Amino acid sequence: MKNRQHDLFLICPPGLEACCVAELGSLGVQGEPRQGGVAFQGGLRELYLVNLWSRCGSRVLVRLGEFRAKDFPGLYRKALQLPWGSYVRPGWPVKLRVTSHRSRLMHSDRIAETVETALRQALGPQESVPGDGEQVVLVRLEEDACTVSIDSSGELLHRRGYRQIMTPAPLRENLAAGMLSLLGWRGDEAFCDPCCGSGTLPIEAALLRSNLAPGMRREFRFMRWPGFRHGLWQQLLSEAARKTVDPGFGIILAADKDESALEAARANARAAGVEELVSFRQEDVAVLEVNPAGGLMAANPPYGLRLDLPLRQLSPLQVVAQRLQADWNRWRCGLLTPERPPGGGWRSAALLHNGGITVNLWAWRAGGE
Numbered sequence: 001m002k003n004r005q006h007d008l009f010l011i012c013p014p015g016l017e018a019c020c021v022a023e024l025g026s027l028g029v030q031g032e033p034r035q036g037g038v039a040f041q042g043g044l045r046e047l048y049l050v051n052l053w054s055r056c057g058s059r060v061l062v063r064l065g066e067f068r069a070k071d072f073p074g075l076y077r078k079a080l081q082l083p084w085g086s087y088v089r090p091g092w093p094v095k096l097r098v099t100s101h102r103s104r105l106m107h108s109d110r111i112a113e114t115v116e117t118a119l120r121q122a123l124g125p126q127e128s129v130p131g132d133g134e135q136v137v138l139v140r141l142e143e144d145a146c147t148v149s150i151d152s153s154g155e156l157l158h159r160r161g162y163r164q165i166m167t168p169a170p171l172r173e174n175l176a177a178g179m180l181s182l183l184g185w186r187g188d189e190a191f192c193d194p195c196c197g198s199g200t201l202p203i204e205a206a207l208l209r210s211n212l213a214p215g216m217r218r219e220f221r222f223m224r225w226p227g228f229r230h231g232l233w234q235q236l237l238s239e240a241a242r243k244t245v246d247p248g249f250g251i252i253l254a255a256d257k258d259e260s261a262l263e264a265a266r267a268n269a270r271a272a273g274v275e276e277l278v279s280f281r282q283e284d285v286a287v288l289e290v291n292p293a294g295g296l297m298a299a300n301p302p303y304g305l306r307l308d309l310p311l312r313q314l315s316p317l318q319v320v321a322q323r324l325q326a327d328w329n330r331w332r333c334g335l336l337t338p339e340r341p342p343g344g345g346w347r348s349a350a351l352l353h354n355g356g357i358t359v360n361l362w363a364w365r366a367g368g369e
């Protein structure tokens with residue numbers, strides 16, 4: 001397994017495929033965008049690197065094999081030949097996730113059972129001590145073509161490990177990182193989230209700005225594999241530590257009108273190791289003061305427009321739109337919301353999904369359309 005090249009796949013939220021191709025490019029890995037992810041090739045180094053550095057991805061899969069399967073005995077025979085021993089030890093719990101479309105084999109439970117029986121048979125007798133956690137195996141049948149993949153990430157990649165306190169409707173960390181990438185945040189300009197909630201956008205902005213690898217502080221499933229190369233992983237961690245830059249004190253502003261949201265944002269930023277890069281301010285967006293020199297503003301304010309009310313009672317979405325026109329016109333802005341924000345200058349930068357709802361990332365710049 002040491003120097004073998006693998007077919008690898010970085011799964012990501014729909015709409016972030018191009019961001020993931022760019023991420024892989026910055027790691028020296030060439031990726032091919034597909035719907036819901038990016039296909040790429042690499043050895044263990046690339047597999048570990050992408051898990052360590054991907055900000056926008058959800059998990060990295062290793063493709064174990066691809067073959068035709070029209071009946072269960074055929075599925076069993078082919079599955080028996082897959083290289084299970086590199087990824088699973090006898091007796092370890094596995095979780096099979098099956099999808100089947102336009103294929104003769106339709107019954108997902110029976111497909112899962114057949115592949116698991118083959119895996120157990122291939123691995124031989126169980127060891128007395130089972131390993132910790134489940135190894136996820138994905139089986140996909142599409143027009144009788146069966147693809148079997150194994151998950152290398154474990155917990156989804158957006159779980160960086162810094163979210164200590166939740167507030168209502170938090171953004172997933174990889175969606176926040178994707179927003180920043182789609183909005184072209186450069187890291188050397190000011191950043192502000194005026195409705196920061198648990199702080200995901202400012203924290204991701206700070207991680208980017210200091211070039212901190214998002215996976216530095218967590219565990220991955222591949223660390224349990226029989227072929228895990230501890231030395232290689234340590235080397236990648238040391239390289240990542242050397243690439244960290246000290247960006248100096250905060251030009252990143254996290255504001256919210258709610259005191260408990262700010263407490264959560266501060267605790268989460270501390271856990272992420274970026275507390276000192278962020279300024280926290282409890283303020284209603286209607287009266288928030290920001291740096292007149294401009295920068296990038298990004299938020300997912302509560303959804304909904306309220307009509308014909310004084311500024312203080314308008315929805316934050318309306319307030320931001322009004323204030324951009326009136327006094328923040330040196331800022332660029334990106335808002336994640338289903339409805340187009342009021343006023344001119346907005347264009348849809350991407351169609352994304354947040355909390356089960358299809359939303360647009362609306363981008364604004366003075367005089368833009």
Ligand SMILES: C[S@@+](CC[C@H](N)C(=O)[O-])C[C@H]1O[C@@H](n2cnc3c(N)ncnc32)[C@H](O)[C@@H]1O
Nearest residue numbers: 169170171195196197198200256257258284285
């Ligand atoms: C959907 S949440 C943002 C979630 C955040 N992005 C996260 O990842 O946790 C919306 C936030 O807007 C804040 N908010 C609502 N009205 C506001 C206002 N007028 N001024 C400032 N913040 C406001 C709420 O307190 C809430 O924390």
